[in-house]
Amino acid sequence: MKTNAPQSLRSRIAAHVRDIPRSGIRDFFDIVSTRDDVISLGVGEPDFVTPWHIREAAISALEQGVTSYTSNLGLLSLRKEISSYVQGLTGVEYRPENEILVTVGVSEAMDLAIRALIEPGDEVLYHEPCYVSYGPVITFAHGVPVIVETSVENGFRLTRQQLEAKVTDRTKLLVLNFPTNPTGAVLSREETEEIAAFAVEHDLIVLTDEIYGELSYDRKHVSILEIPGMKERTIYLHGFSKAWAMTGFRLGFCCAPPELTEAMMKIHQYTMLCAPILSQRAALEALKNPAEDITEMRESYAVRRNYMHGAFAEMGIDCFMPGGAFYMFPTIGKFGMSSYDFAMKLLEAENVAVVPGTAFGACGEGSVRCCYATSLDDVKEAMSRIARFVARLS
Amino acid sequence: MDELLKLLKNNAKESPETLAKLLRTTPAEISGRIAGYEAAGIIQGYQTVINEDKLEDGPVTAAIEVRLTAEREGGFNRIAERISRFPEVRSAYLMSGGYDLLLFVSGKTLNEVASFVSEKLSPLHGVVGTATHFMLKTYKRNDVLMSNPDENERPPISA
Numbered sequence: 001m002k003t004n005a006p007q008s009l010r011s012r013i014a015a016h017v018r019d020i021p022r023s024g025i026r027d028f029f030d031i032v033s034t035r036d037d038v039i040s041l042g043v044g045e046p047d048f049v050t051p052w053h054i055r056e057a058a059i060s061a062l063e064q065g066v067t068s069y070t071s072n073l074g075l076l077s078l079r080k081e082i083s084s085y086v087q088g089l090t091g092v093e094y095r096p097e098n099e100i101l102v103t104v105g106v107s108e109a110m111d112l113a114i115r116a117l118i119e120p121g122d123e124v125l126y127h128e129p130c131y132v133s134y135g136p137v138i139t140f141a142h143g144v145p146v147i148v149e150t151s152v153e154n155g156f157r158l159t160r161q162q163l164e165a166k167v168t169d170r171t172k173l174l175v176l177n178f179p180t181n182p183t184g185a186v187l188s189r190e191e192t193e194e195i196a197a198f199a200v201e202h203d204l205i206v207l208t209d210e211i212y213g214e215l216s217y218d219r220k221h222v223s224i225l226e227i228p229g230m231k232e233r234t235i236y237l238h239g240f241s242k243a244w245a246m247t248g249f250r251l252g253f254c255c256a257p258p259e260l261t262e263a264m265m266k267i268h269q270y271t272m273l274c275a276p277i278l279s280q281r282a283a284l285e286a287l288k289n290p291a292e293d294i295t296e297m298r299e300s301y302a303v304r305r306n307y308m309h310g311a312f313a314e315m316g317i318d319c320f321m322p323g324g325a326f327y328m329f330p331t332i333g334k335f336g337m338s339s340y341d342f343a344m345k346l347l348e349a350e351n352v353a354v355v356p357g358t359a360f361g362a363c364g365e366g367s368v369r370c371c372y373a374t375s376l377d378d379v380k381e382a383m384s385r386i387a388r389f390v391a392r393l394s
Numbered sequence: 395m396d397e398l399l400k401l402l403k404n405n406a407k408e409s410p411e412t413l414a415k416l417l418r419t420t421p422a423e424i425s426g427r428i429a430g431y432e433a434a435g436i437i438q439g440y441q442t443v444i445n446e447d448k449l450e451d452g453p454v455t456a457a458i459e460v461r462l463t464a465e466r467e468g469g470f471n472r473i474a475e476r477i478s479r480f481p482e483v484r485s486a487y488l489m490s491g492g493y494d495l496l497l498f499v500s501g502k503t504l505n506e507v508a509s510f511v512s513e514k515l516s517p518l519h520g521v522v523g524t525a526t527h528f529m530l531k532t533y534k535r536n537d538v539l540m541s542n543p544d545e546n547e548r549p550p551i552s553a
Contacts, residue, residue: 023553025551025552025553028551029549029550029551029552032550032551033549033550038550040550040551042550042551042552043548043549043550043551043552044552044553045548045552047548131553132553133553181553299397299400303397303401303416303417304416306415306416306417306418307412307415307416310415310418311415353550353551355551359553376416380412
């Protein structure tokens with residue numbers, strides 16, 4: 001029978017989209033979702049609910065009938081608060097009028113920055129293991145993802161030497177994410193300066209995703225923005241999801257020189273128009289009273305980090321002590337199975353969900369990601385189940 | 395507040411072993427520090443937060459405002475401490491504003507609380523007047539919300 005459906009829909013999908021494999025996280029999510037009573041260390045978000053004063057500001061805005069569009073760049077009042085917040089954090093000042101763009105999460109900002117800069121064939125350097133979206137977003141923009149692999153042996157740090165080995169005359173952009181999801185790696189000021197010098201020498205734009213910037217435990221996070229001369233070539237991405245536990249509000253922002261902000265805004269205005277006004281109003285409240293919320297949550301993550309690290313040590317599992325974010329990336333290679341098999345067997349045997357390291361890049365093989373932004377009771381129970389599981393393996 | 399006190403305030407039943415792991419120290423060190431806090435009177439005791447509304451034989455509680463006459467020596471202290479000794483009085487605070495002492499008083503029945511006020515509290519020399527407000531429902535006690543409506547749909551796996 002003749003139908004109106006076109007022949008072979010799959011062949012109509014743009015090749016560069018079709019050829020990107022399904023995310024490993026989604027596959028694993030589908031399996032975990034079929035099971036009951038799973039203790040999950042697989043989440044990528046805080047276990048806290050957004051602080052009440054922020055939720056209350058959103059409710060209050062709704063009551064007042066605040067339901068309109070905003071300026072494409074975002075509410076000016078919010079951009080002003082962002083400007084002084086970023087200045088407090090990094091010492092660098094951005095003009096609210098033309099250097100700050102409010103986006104739908106850092107994910108949108110990342111996409112905007114890459115689309116605004118990348119032409120077909122341009123190469124983008126980024127370090128793996130990393131957040132799942134960097135490679136695909138570069139590919140969507142017809143750029144060439146160039147992976148710099150980091151390893152547990154050097155604390156998942158990124159060095160100039162590694163970058164020099166991968167840079168070419170087509171390299172346009174360097175993507176950084178410190179503190180890093182999924183490893184919790186952080187860089188010292190000296191290490192950051194080295195990378196800054198590399199970017200200057202090769203005349204690269206730096207795209208720095210600092211969504212975990214506030215969640216640095218042993219020392220204050222150093223942004224590459226703080227290195228003199230870097231503001232001129234840096235796009236700084238940040239948002240409210242992690243430090244303020246506002247993932248569902250979907251609100252991020254980018255700070256960049258006016259020409260770059262304008263270019264990103266062009267794409268944003270035609271594809272998104274503006275970030276949701278209620279989320280912007282909530283973010284405004286978040287920035288007016290930030291320190292207390294963040295300090296409390298950071299302290300709470302820090303003790304759970306200690307607990308999880310101690311528990312892995314007792315099991316005899318090597319585990320890099322993360323300096324930031326809320327993930328631990330223990331090494332499970334010695335059990336003679338892949339990260340995926342380890343995660344599957346752990347799920348089947350003990351109903352504990354962790355994310356296979358390979359979801360974050362091929363060099364994540366040999367590790368799994370465990371999130372400690374999970375209630376202490378769940379962390380305790382999960383760790384005792386993992387201990388039971390690995391005791392049977394050895 | 396010290397990190398150890400914060401953890402204990404949140405859960406007094408946390409074991410020294412767990413606390414040691416959370417704070418990267420040893421159980422012996424934790425026990426020593428707790429003993430120190432107890433000796434210094436910083437830790438006054440360990441209680442369970444009970445939602446009394448859920449007990450079939452739960453008590454009736456009233457907030458009672460008490461107006462007092464101050465004494466030449468010691469102000470309100472002597473009379474306030476005397477009132478605080480009644481076992482019916484669960485908490486007592488000296489207040490600024492329109493009255494002097496705020497009491498939380500519990501009894502098995504409404505009558506029991508009423509007779510405490512009329513027979514024990516009001517006749518005391520120095521008590522000028524009282525106003526009794528019976529509590530109808532508890533929403534939050536000792537930082538703990540009594541209801542737990544936060545059904546979260548956080549996905550079990552996310553990037």
